[in-house]
């Protein structure tokens with residue numbers, strides 16, 4: 244590969260630079276570059292500007308020049324900051340039951356729900372899980388998503404959680420996309436565990452946490468805070484231990500009832516995700532904190548529930564990321580762009596707010612400061628759409644697909 248490459252011209256480049264982490268953003272704040280070019284040095288952004296003005300420098304540097312027809316829009320590669328794509332089986336029955344009027348909790352109590360996926364994921368071999376992750380991640384990659392968070396949480400024992408996290412690590416090595424692993428051993432209290440929920444969490448934190456560090460399996464600890472899973476009292480010693488060991492904290496918060504977001508704030512989590520049940524009180528507290536609020540419209544669509552109050556959060560000065568929550572239960576669709584566009588429609592979000600939610604704000608929800616913008620020195624993760632006006636992307640609500648994707652300067656889809 245050439246050390247330098249210049250790509251362009253593009254009808255529009257949306258560099259997403261100069262935008263703030265927190266608060267509302269108008270489309271006028273996007274500093275769009277027309278007829279632009281992108282100069283890449285190895286895997287990173289080296290310079291942006293007008294393509295024709297960049298040509299002489301690029302030639303001096305011996306850059307490989309990729310000349311396009313000037314009819315595409317280019318954005319930073321998308322980031323999906325919350326998925327559960329390591330799972331076996333399907334929960335199509337849950338979906339049918341739900342649509343027939345049964346509630347999420349009723350379905351869980353009658354043998355469906357998360358535990359059903361735990362059973363099916365435990366039956367899958369590590370190799371089968373690797374292949375399933377690769378299939379799903381490649382679908383995401385074709386949709387322009389170059390960084391994908393992936394949670395464990397369908398193993399629910401030290402051994403089975405490790406199997407999932409090894410599968411995520413190995414899939415990551417085989418894929419161009421970056422997979423960011425998260426340990427969600429605190430997804431629900433395992434039905435086959437003989438001790439109390441506190442005993443289980445203690446076992447995970449003493450036996451699994453050190454292994455996560457030793458084998459570099461993940462640097463993030465998540466928990467589902469809800470009556471049907473873990474209470475804030477259950478989780479306090481678990482998160483205290485995780486923080487002391489240097490893990491980042493993230494929380495499944497305020498999905499059906501409030502309390503999780505307060506825990507996220509108390510533990511200075513990188514993100515609080517879901518928030519469909521948050522009231523103004525929780526939204527204001529989140530907006531004042533450093534915690535990124537991640538809306539998961541795919542779960543609202545999968546469950547037929549309200550959307551996260553994203554507009555209120557941004558107006559209160561909060562940081563909003565948008566993620567797919569792709570999982571077999573509550574969010575089977577797994578189409579981030581469609582979901583983000585729909586959230587924008589229902590919550591009255593600007594194009595800039597939605598796009599920020601799936602680029603740099605999502606990257607920061609994963610504590611990644613090297614992507615999601617075309618800042619000099621940031622990763623050359625890029626996605627292009629075959630249109631001349633960026634507003635078409637969300638307008639077409641996910642039906643317009645990318646025509647090219649670059650990951651770390653490598654063209655991986657054309």
Ligand code: NIG
Nearest residue numbers: 357467495542568570572573
């Ligand atoms: O993020 N809320 C808890 N966990 C997942 C659902 C997982 C499942 O139903 O399998 C979520 O929606």
Ligand code: FE
Nearest residue numbers: 325327495568
């Ligand atoms: Fe989730």
